[in-house]
Amino acid sequence: MKNKGMLAIGIGLVVLFVGGCVAAYSLGATKPQDQVKTKHAAxxxxxxxxxxxxxxxxxxxxxxxxxxxxxxxxxxxxxxxxxxxxxxxxxxxxxxxxxxxxxxxxxxxSKAYQEQVFNQNYEQNLSQGMSHDEALKATKGVIQTPGSxxxxxxxxxxxxxxxxxxxxxxxxxxxxxxxxxxxxxxxxxxxxxxxxxxxxxxxxxxxxxxxxxxxxxxxxxxxxxxxxxxxxxxxxxxxxxxxxxxx
Ligand SMILES: [Zn+2]
Known part of the structure; x- marks a missing residue:
């Protein structure tokens, strides 16, 4: 029983600690955070x-x-x-x-060239029997979307x-x-x-x-x-x- 109690306290502390980190991280507007930001930005x-x-x-x-x-x-x-x-x-x-x-x-x-490469790969996937969704997904896995x-x-x-x-x-x-x-x-x-x-x-x-x-x-x-x-x-x-x- 005593051990279980200690374990529970231990877990509680860990949760508190991790939770604290998340809270500190998400509260961008707190004063210490602002000071850090300004110091870094400078x-x-x-x-x-x-x-x-x-x-x-x-x-x-x-x-x-x-x-x-x-x-x-x-x-x-x-x-x-x-x-x-x-x-x-x-x-x-x-x-x-x-x-x-x-x-x-x-x-x-050029964006046009990237488009050409992208479309060629997509068409190739289609010709191999893939559906539109499958072909698009496969192409996006290996070639950057035009513009990106x-x-x-x-x-x-x-x-x-x-x-x-x-x-x-x-x-x-x-x-x-x-x-x-x-x-x-x-x-x-x-x-x-x-x-x-x-x-x-x-x-x-x-x-x-x-x-x-x-x-x-x-x-x-x-x-x-x-x-x-x-x-x-x-x-x-x-x-x-x-x-x-x-x-
Ligand atoms: Zn490169």
Whole structure:
């Protein structure tokens, strides 16, 4: 009886503790929370503003409604936004100078192109005997819905070290085991890029996308360094910026 009593008290304390956390978390307007928020917000870089076009958030929950009108540039036959031309060139040159030449595999994809790829896959599923719902579900599992691919911004690139690319010609997570890809991931922020879809457990939960050791997104040097230092995904960073500017 005594043991059961102790157990009950123990469980009660655990529930109280967990409950306390949830309550503290959900009560965004309490004073200590506000103080934490302000303190954190004050540390945000100057360029971390809602109107900074380098910080545009594109994902399934925030799809582009139309094509973004930006100046395009070309690198090795691949289209990118002119905004990232110089930073990307510096990034690739930096890697090369360090002994790790890399390949720019993919850059800008238009919404129309994304639509075409999406529809082709869907039609293929239909022709294999799937119903409309089944085909759509299967396609969505492997291809970003048109409008929700970050490549449509021109600010995202797939870059892979030649150590891996020359051998496998495939974008695979395990490329991060090569010294070259390690270099790219480590030094990207110095050139204004972040590894967008991180390996950390909160990565997938926050971005909705599995780890991609090759997908880099330009956000500017200040923001890239800050996000990397504080282990923030763009989704989390975007929320912090919005919170700060609401006050
Ligand atoms: Zn990509």
């Amino acid at each position: 540390q945000l870089p100057k360029s971390a503003t809602p109107d900074n076009s380098n910080l545009i958030l594109v994902n399934k929950k925030h799809p582009l409604k139309h094509e973004l009108g930006f100046k395009q540039a070309e690198m090795n036959g691949i289209t990118i936004s002119q905004t990232i031309q110089q930073p990307l060139e510096n990034f690739m040159n930096g890697a090369k100078a360090a002994g790790y030449p890399a390949t720019l595999v993919s850059g800008y994809r 691919s970050e490549h449509e911004t021109g600010l995202a690139v797939d870059v892979m070290t030649n150590q891996y690319w020359d051998k496998y010609h495939n974008l695979e997570a395990k490329s991060d085991q090569t010294a070259g890809q390690k270099w790219l991931i480590k030094h990207a922020p110095e050139y204004g890029f972040v590894l967008r879809y991180v390996k950390r457990p909160e990565g997938r939960k926050s971005t909705g996308i599995d780890y991609e050791s090759w997908h880099f997104r330009y956000v500017g040097v200040e923001n890239a360094k800050y996000m990397t230092k504080h282990h923030l995904t763009l989704e989390q960073y975007d929320q912090m910026i919005k919170d700060q500017h609401q006050n």
